Amino acid sequence: MNAQTSQNKTDFTSNKFKLAIFGTLLSTVLLLNGCGQAGASKAEGAEAEKVAEKVIPIPVEVGMVKKGSISSNYTTTAVLEAKEEAFVVGRASGIIEQIMVEEGDYVEKGQILAKLEPERYELNLRRAQADMTGIEKELAKINKVYNQKLVSDDTYDKITAQYESAKATLALAKLDLKEATIVAPISGYIAERNAKVGNLTESFQRERMFYIVQQKELYGIVHLPEKELSKVHKNQKARLTVTALNDAEINAFVERVSPVIDSKTGTFKVTLRVPNDDGKLMAGMFTQVSLNYNTHDNATLLPRKAMLAMDDKVNVFVVDEKGIAKKIAIKTGYQEGNFVEVLDGLLGNETVVITGHQNLKDNATVDIVNG
The missing domain is CATH 2.40.420.20 (conserved putative lor/sdh protein from methanococcus maripaludis s2 fold)
Structure with a gap:
């Protein structure tokens, strides 16, 4: 029994030692693993700090x-207008016999636009000339005897009055014949042609036969607030942006400034002179206006x-x-x-x-x- 007991104690002691060695080894392994993880965490933290310090542009x-x-500018809008324009009407009555121009043609002042049938006016002129000739002969005879006191003053005055009347009638007949030919009152483009061959034009009706516009120089009319009156003067520069010409910029100048304020709107009228030497601008075009107040x-x-x-x-x-x-x-x-x-x-x-x-x-x- 004692030998068996001694053997059991020896086996227990051996097993306890093995367990202690295993525990020590296990602790060492766990400690090494913990150190490795701690080292990795420190490395990752340092890398994160480097990334954080990196600046991203x-x-x-x-x-x-x-x-x-x-420049300092005042911006508004304006519609271009012709500086000169004329509505041509027939001052004489008659049938339109011939038309010489069409819409879009450029005409000079005094150029023939159309003609009326002239026969009636030619006959009136011949009659007036005949009457004038007769009165002149009669007056010549009266003058001879009047100087000799053979004709009364009353007779002489009547003949003289008839002569003046015949002279006026002749002048009117010449004017009527002249007005049977329609001419351009100004130089410019034919914007409208309402006359047609064969139509009757009555002088008292004043029908518009042609509309002529001169576009070598145009006007732009703007209305500015009254507070801007002191900033605007003649020949002041302005810039026009024309929508129809792909927003082309055109120089303009103040032509005149109205001396009165419109009490209803609180604005005053400014007329801009717009040169048009190249003929690109046309009356009726819409523009954006920048009126130059000052330039630095x-x-x-x-x-x-x-x-x-x-x-x-x-x-x-x-x-x-x-x-x-x-x-x-x-x-x-x-x-x-x-x-x-x-x-x-x-x-x-x-x-x-x-x-x-x-x-x-x-x-x-x-x-x-x-x-």
Whole structure:
């Protein structure tokens, strides 16, 4: 029994030792695994810090500040009108025998436009000439005997009056014959032709036969608010944008300024002189008018899209040579087209952000995508 007991104790001690060694090995393995995980976590943290420190440039588009001229303008609209126009009517009555021009033709002052049948007026002229000849002979006889006091003053006065009447009748007959030929009262283009061969034209009806417009120089009529009266003067420049000519820009000048204010509208009338030497403009064209009040030369011009309202100020982001966008507050002046005058804050040679600056922060790194 004692030997068996001793053997059991020996086996128990051996097993306990094995368990202790296994536990030690297991603890060592777990400790090594824990150290490995801790090392990996530290490496990952360092890498994340490096990624966080890396700056990602913000893509933007930029424009250039430049020097140039800029103006203060008042913008309105106007419809071009012919400076000279004439509605031609038949001053004599008769059948239209011949028409010499068509719509679109250019005619000079005095050029024949149409002719009426002249026979009636030719006969009236011949009759008046015959009457005039008879009266002249009678007056010649009376003059001879009147000087000798052989004819009374009353008879002499009647013959003299008849002579004056015959002379007037002859002049009217000549005028009627002349007016049977319709001529252009001004030089210009035939805008309308209402006359037709065979039609009867009655002088008392004053029917419009032709409409002539002179378009070498046109007028643009604008009505401005009364507060602008002190800013407008004769020969002041204006710029017209003509929609019908693909928004072509035409120079114009103030021809005259009305001295009165329309009490109903609170405006005054300004007439613009519009040169048309090349003949591209036509009466009736619609135009956008920019009346030039003043011009600043050698001004610092900023692209309008670069302006950004922040903190009750007008700001721009200026990009330096390192690609850093810095916010700068500016003071603006005139605005015209796509540019704004900068009175303070810029020198005139900066590169500014024009797209992508809405959410940009001061001193941000940017990537210029438009070169």
